[in-house]
Amino acid sequence: MHAPPTHGSTLPPQQSAPQERVAAEPSGGSxxxxxxxxxxxxxxxxxxxxxxxxxxxxxxxxxxxxxxxxxxxxxxxxxxxxxxxxxxxxxxxxxxxxxxxxxxxxxxxxxxxxxxxxxxxxxxxxxxxxxxxxxxxxxxxxxxxxxxxxxxxxxxxxxxxxxxxxxxxxxxxxxxxxxxxxxxxxxxxxxxxxxxxxxxxxxxxxxxxxxxxxxxxxxxxxxxxxxxxxxxxxxxxxxxxxxxxxxxxxxxxxxxxxxxxxxxxxxxxxxxxxxxxxxxxxxxxxxxxxxxxxxxxxxxxxxxxxxxxxxxxxxxxxxxxxxxxxxxxxxxxxxxxxxxxxxxxxxxxxxxxxxxxxxxxxxxxxxxxxxxxxxxxxxxxxxxKPDTWRTDPRVAVAHRLMDRIPDGATVQASTLLVPQLTDRTSVSLYGWPQSRPRPQWIVVDTWTPWYKRWPLTVQEEKASLDLARAQGYRTVADRDGFVLLNRPD
Structure with missing residues (x-):
């Protein structure tokens, strides 16, 4: 950046310029x-x-x-x-x-x-x-x-x-x-x-x-x-x-x-x-x-x-x-x-x-x-772009599955599903080490593209879901790539 000029004010609008050099004058009136x-x-x-x-x-x-x-x-x-x-x-x-x-x-x-x-x-x-x-x-x-x-x-x-x-x-x-x-x-x-x-x-x-x-x-x-x-x-x-x-x-x-x-x-x-x-x-x-x-x-x-x-x-x-x-x-x-x-x-x-x-x-x-x-x-x-105004049918499927999660429940969800649940549940990120352990519900989009997938890879996510089932979680729904698991009380 250039050093600031040395004259006093940052912008002196009061100074007048010759008429032929003024690009536009401030409008009069109000x-x-x-x-x-x-x-x-x-x-x-x-x-x-x-x-x-x-x-x-x-x-x-x-x-x-x-x-x-x-x-x-x-x-x-x-x-x-x-x-x-x-x-x-x-x-x-x-x-x-x-x-x-x-x-x-x-x-x-x-x-x-x-x-x-x-x-x-x-x-x-x-x-x-x-x-x-x-x-x-x-x-x-x-x-x-x-x-x-x-x-x-x-x-x-x-x-x-x-x-x-x-x-x-x-x-x-x-x-x-x-x-x-x-x-x-x-x-x-x-x-x-x-x-x-x-x-x-x-x-x-x-x-x-x-x-x-x-x-x-x-x-x-x-x-x-x-x-x-x-x-x-x-x-x-x-x-x-x-x-x-x-x-x-x-x-x-x-x-x-x-x-x-x-x-x-x-x-x-x-x-x-x-x-x-x-x-x-x-x-x-x-x-x-x-x-x-x-x-x-x-x-x-x-x-x-x-x-x-x-x-x-x-x-x-x-x-x-x-x-x-x-x-x-x-x-x-x-x-x-x-x-x-x-x-x-x-x-x-x-x-x-x-x-x-x-x-x-x-x-x-x-x-x-x-x-x-x-x-x-x-x-x-x-x-x-026309695609912006089209809605993937999977969106309706995702909401139907998430609607099965009761208000106030503890949930772990994949990153793109989290903002759909933050208004009514206690949701954390699936696969994130700091997330609350053993939530009541897990909901994951297993078809998430690689560039949107975080923090787990496809292989890590599959292994994690298998481990959750082995620990007692039951599969409530598995449709169009969305997996919903519940931990029995």
């Missing part, structure tokens, strides 16, 4: 004049996100990790208890895994509609709402054409698509908070920027470092006291969560980011491993560079010219220094929080360049072209 289409865009994105994630779930393609875990945690909140997840381990306290008390906000909705689908709809609403401040800010500073391109480009971006196409995650709460905070910061509304940033401390422990960077940008933009307080609050929040709260609540008293302690391939442990991660390890293997390039490509790399991009640094550092290769790529939800940051930085960079109208349109066309080129590679493209 701030809401002509902005109805931004709400329409947010509504359309909400419907797209919800449709995608609900179809995935109804086709029995959602996962125990992480949808099942989050539903169990929110179900605990909804019943007035601290969050636990049977999927992690019997009565495992989720606040000892990640510090995300913000999940309690979903509990009232879950109490009314106790289903995994409630989580997916809430996530769709949170992510869709994040387009409102971003598109509104761009419209006021760069005009409606830029607002359309950046708003749609952000809403359909690959990081957003990957997240809504893979279950539910707590970082969905971070997305609107970041969008509002960075839009305020870019417009010079520093108190609002701090106001929207500080709740990130309740979303996840690492986001305190993101708050700290926002605080430093606030201080650099003119309000030194507010910026220092915000930065100190963010840093203190992360340290408190990592060093006090999580070890105290974790049954093993372990450090929250255990995966960070694993040495990636090609590095040694100890000091040598730390040095490797902080230098060569940040850009190797090549998956890390590919991810970084794809993060910046929709902005034509102009985001590098904005100091707002520094807000992405904590997330990039922990991901690329992690010993878990899953964190390095473009899949799952790991790039979701980067999307509002990079598109806000893109808008800020365009304002700083003060391009002519023709130049602005070229930048926007380039950004849109890259977005369209990448879109078919990520889950939102499933919405235009």
């Amino acid at each position: 701030r809401s004049d002509g902005a109805w289409w931004i709400w329409a865009l947010a509504a359309a994105l909400f419907l797209a996100y919800a449709a995608l994630s609900l179809r995935i779930h109804r086709r029995i393609l959602s996962n125990s990790y992480d949808l099942g875990i989050f539903e169990q945690a929110i179900r605990s909140y909804a019943h007035g208890h601290l969050p636990v997840s049977e999927l992690k381990a019997p009565d495992f306290p989720v606040l000892g895994d990640h510090f995300s008390p913000v999940l309690a906000l979903v509990a009232p909705f879950y109490r009314l509609w106790p289903s995994a689908e409630t989580l997916l709809v809430v996530q769709a609403a949170l992510v869709a709402a994040s387009v409102l401040p971003l598109a509104g800010w761009v419209r006021r500073t760069l005009g409606p054409a830029a607002a359309v391109v950046i708003g749609v480009g952000y809403g359909l971006s690959w990081g957003v698509a990957s997240a809504v196409g893979f279950d539910f995650h707590e970082v969905a709460f971070a997305v609107p908070l970041l969008a509002y905070s960075l839009s305020a910061l870019g417009s010079g509304r520093l108190r609002a920027a701090a106001f929207w940033a500080l709740p990130l401390l309740l979303v996840k422990e690492d986001l305190g470092l993101t708050v700290a960077v926002i605080g430093l940008l606030i201080a650099r933009s003119g309000d030194r006291r507010l910026g220092i307080v915000t930065a100190a609050s963010g840093l203190a929040g992360t340290l408190l969560a990592l060093l006090v709260v999580l070890p105290a609540l974790n049954p093993d008293g372990s450090f929250a980011y255990w995966f960070w302690l694993d040495s990636p391939k090609g590095s040694d442990g100890g000091l040598a491993g730390l040095l490797y991660r902080g230098t060569v390890g940040l850009v190797t293997p090549e998956a890390k560079v590919s991810t970084l390039l794809l993060v910046l490509a929709p902005t034509l790399f102009l985001a590098l010219r904005s100091p707002l991009l520094w807000v992405a640094l904590p997330t990039l550092l922990w991901r690329f220094s992690s010993g878990n290769s899953v964190h390095w790529g473009t899949g799952y939800h790991y790039s979701l929080v980067l999307m509002p940051i990079v598109f806000a930085a893109f808008a800020d960079a365009l304002v700083r360049r003060r391009p002519s109208r023709a130049s602005l349109h070229r930048y926007l066309a380039g950004s849109a072209a890259i977005g369209l080129l990448v879109l078919p590679q990520y889950p939102l493209w499933q919405l235009v």
Whole structure:
């Protein structure tokens, strides 16, 4: 990233430019004049996100990790208890895994509609709402054409698509908070920027470092006291969560980011491993560079010219220094929080360049072209595929078998069946060593494709089912690949 420019505010909208260099002037009148289409865009994105994630779930393609875990945690909140997840381990306290008390906000909705689908709809609403401040800010500073391109480009971006196409995650709460905070910061509304940033401390422990960077940008933009307080609050929040709260609540008293302690391939442990991660390890293997390039490509790399991009640094550092290769790529939800940051930085960079109208349109066309080129590679493209709207007859068979399991029973289920049972049973993952032993019921999809099969292989699963029968479980049903076993009382 380039070093931030040396002038005072993060984005000085008050400075005027010669008329011939201004791409678009802020519209006059009320701030809401002509902005109805931004709400329409947010509504359309909400419907797209919800449709995608609900179809995935109804086709029995959602996962125990992480949808099942989050539903169990929110179900605990909804019943007035601290969050636990049977999927992690019997009565495992989720606040000892990640510090995300913000999940309690979903509990009232879950109490009314106790289903995994409630989580997916809430996530769709949170992510869709994040387009409102971003598109509104761009419209006021760069005009409606830029607002359309950046708003749609952000809403359909690959990081957003990957997240809504893979279950539910707590970082969905971070997305609107970041969008509002960075839009305020870019417009010079520093108190609002701090106001929207500080709740990130309740979303996840690492986001305190993101708050700290926002605080430093606030201080650099003119309000030194507010910026220092915000930065100190963010840093203190992360340290408190990592060093006090999580070890105290974790049954093993372990450090929250255990995966960070694993040495990636090609590095040694100890000091040598730390040095490797902080230098060569940040850009190797090549998956890390590919991810970084794809993060910046929709902005034509102009985001590098904005100091707002520094807000992405904590997330990039922990991901690329992690010993878990899953964190390095473009899949799952790991790039979701980067999307509002990079598109806000893109808008800020365009304002700083003060391009002519023709130049602005070229930048926007380039950004849109890259977005369209990448879109078919990520889950939102499933919405235009006929298979997405077809339901395999096996789905009805699975539900008929699972309906035979009584409410409140203890169950072990294969990973794709778990989220279908988390709303009414005490379910854990079949074959997972930490699962509650000898449940009353076992339900397994033996036809699960190899790329969805976890944690057992086909051979291990068959041997495990044979062992369960030998230990007294009786076969209640065996149909179309679904096996339902019951332990007689």
